Amino acid sequence: MVLIRNLFRSPAAASVLSLVATVAFYVLVGRADVLALVSAASWLNFAANLGIVALPVGLLMVAGEIDISFGAMIPAGAITTALLSGTYGLPIEIGMLGALSLGVIVGLVNGILSTSTKVPSLLITLGTLTVMQGIVLWAAMHLAGNASIPLQAPAWAKFLFGQLINNSHQVIIAWWIILVGVFGLLLHKTSFGNWIYAMGGDKTSARNAGVPTERVTILLFVFSAVSACFVGMCGAILFNTTQVSGGMSYIFNVIASIVVGGVLLSGGFGSVMGIFIGTLTFSIVNKGISFTKINPNWANLVIGVVLVLAMVMNEYFRKRAFHYGSASK
């Protein structure tokens, strides 16, 4: 009972309900085969690729910032890995290190620009998004001559980053689960996590209370860009090739997943469990519809309705969390 009561006070509450409601809707109304839906790889692969980026971006949103440059950083990670280890034939370690280092650099740029100017991070990362798109396209076309750069990764790298378990489930799912644990500990169990909440609530007060707000912001931007590069890198290793534009639809999908997961767009509220379940919900809504008898032309309508319902429920649960306890005089 306590568990249930606590759930309904947590930011994840609405996303759990949306998840249950979506699956119920697809099974009861859409006549989807439950077993086929649950065991399907499509939505889980989709979720893991979104989820790894959604974790750090969600933390940034809790801290009152946002990053959309990951839309270019996913292809950037893929292209860097493939250029270094495919086109130039360097060891895969160098390719991977190059991709992740690029993430560190762009994350630092985003973070330093956001903390040293008053420009909202949405605009700053819109800028770096566009710049990185330009650089990625230029690099692919001029250095490799093609946007699809071939890459042959050695067996161990394939095993760790580009394996298909049962020939269907990408190994990146395991990475996602690990990272959910890591980010969960970080946000909920450390002082660093407390600083993130405080910054999202009121940055000036947090700074006056001794929180190193600039360092936290910069670090979160680095996590975000590195995670995006990691997803791109895994994709290149898995598919043995790259795509320049692969990451753009991610921007909408990642932010929708985070918000469905109960993170407040204006900051200060959210949880890693919420982001995790929000990503699952969004992925099942998105990919699960093909398991139903619902006409695929309705897909966007269904996705839209679920998103709006989730937001409304989020609002409701946030109010409940606020008023919890104030009735007991």
Added chain:
Amino acid sequence: MTHPILALNHINKSFGPIDVLHDISLTVRAGEVLCLLGDNGAGKSTLIKILSGVHIPTSGTIEMDGAPVSFQSPRDASGRGIATVHQFGGTFPLMSIGRSFFVGAEPTKGWGPFKIFDRKKANEIAIKSIRDFGITRIDDGERLVGGLSGGERQSLAIARAVYFGARVLILDEPTAALGVKQAAHVLRIVNQAKKKGLAVVFITHQVTHAMAVGDHFAVLIRGSIAADFKKGDKTREEITDLMAGGSAMAELEAEIESDAHHAHVA
């Protein structure tokens, strides 16, 4: 006689060509409530910002315990035990009581890289500190600050300041946004802080609230101290008149009277 905890000597503050404060001298002693009264725009906020280290005075000196100090930042001031509580108290409405209480000074358990935030301890200390101020309604540190009443949030903020060793408490219009009952509640807490030996600077434009807790009063008009007196020296009406600038109030009354007269004639 011991030195006052905090003393301002001939403080002036100007922003470019605009003089905001002229020749402000004030003292606050331990266990004393200094009420700073003034209408909007009288310079109250600028004075608070000087006390809390946000602004540096253009001239004049600040002394603590008789020794000159200078605050370069809000952290300097809070490091010396000056805590400012703003109108809405808790500034992190979406955080739990325990979490918000310890922002920037989180208790941890474990060691090395495995130090984790000790939520249980944070909640316990936060709840105990609030209870020490007589608020027994709050018993769960997991509650969100935003769910508390305005008075409870103020009390939480004051309890937090006291826990972290504040010696001077600056309360910026703590009762302005509150109802009668809630305001009374906050005034009681102010009284308790005073009894604990804190020096309190209570900023308000509500004369009744000031008179309920104040030991010493200063009225600020257009950046200068227009009156400085002790408890019992002046009546409520006299203080209100002072704040409104005396003559201005009389003029207004005359104006209204003559308007009424004209209306009657027409």
